[in-house]
Amino acid sequence: xxxxxxxxxVLLLHLGFxxxxxxxxxxxxxxxxxxxxxxGAAAWGFGIEATGATCPLTWAENHLRLLxxxxxYGGGFIEHYLVAAIYPPGLDRGMQxxxxxxxxxxxxxxxGWLLRQRKHxxxx
Numbered sequence: 001x002x003x004x005x006x007x008x009x010v011l012l013l014h015l016g017f018x019x020x021x022x023x024x025x026x027x028x029x030x031x032x033x034x035x036x037x038x039x040g041a042a043a044w045g046f047g048i049e050a051t052g053a054t055c056p057l058t059w060a061e062n063h064l065r066l067l068x069x070x071x072x073y074g075g076g077f078i079e080h081y082l083v084a085a086i087y088p089p090g091l092d093r094g095m096q097x098x099x100x101x102x103x104x105x106x107x108x109x110x111x112g113w114l115l116r117q118r119k120h121x122x123x124x
Contacts, residue, residue: 004068007070020041022103042104045103046103
């Protein structure tokens with residue numbers, strides 16, 4: 001039970017990290033101190049997707065699930081609703097490349113918007 005809860009916590013952390021990678025520029029607009037953290041996270045996310053490497057959070061979660069006696073993601077609320085969002089079916093190198101480019105595109109658009117707002121005296 002304890003390892004399963006830890007694995008679920010890692011899964012939630014992983015989801016939060018993914019959301020920060022994709023949308024962290026929005027948080028950086030509000031709090032400039034997050035800018036270097038977000039740029040580092042976005043670079044990491046891009047690198048993981050572009051190279052096809054396995055994120056250490058994936059390893060940690062799977063290890064904890066094995067310690068909990070689980071073989072996969074069956075059962076439980078978290079697995080049922082979140083795993084497909086983090087580990088979509090059919091994830092292959094082509095899809096990972098598209099995801100990596102999507103991270104760059106979303107963040108380029110958000111940071112471009114931020115710079116335009118700043119240049120024109122808007123929020124930020």
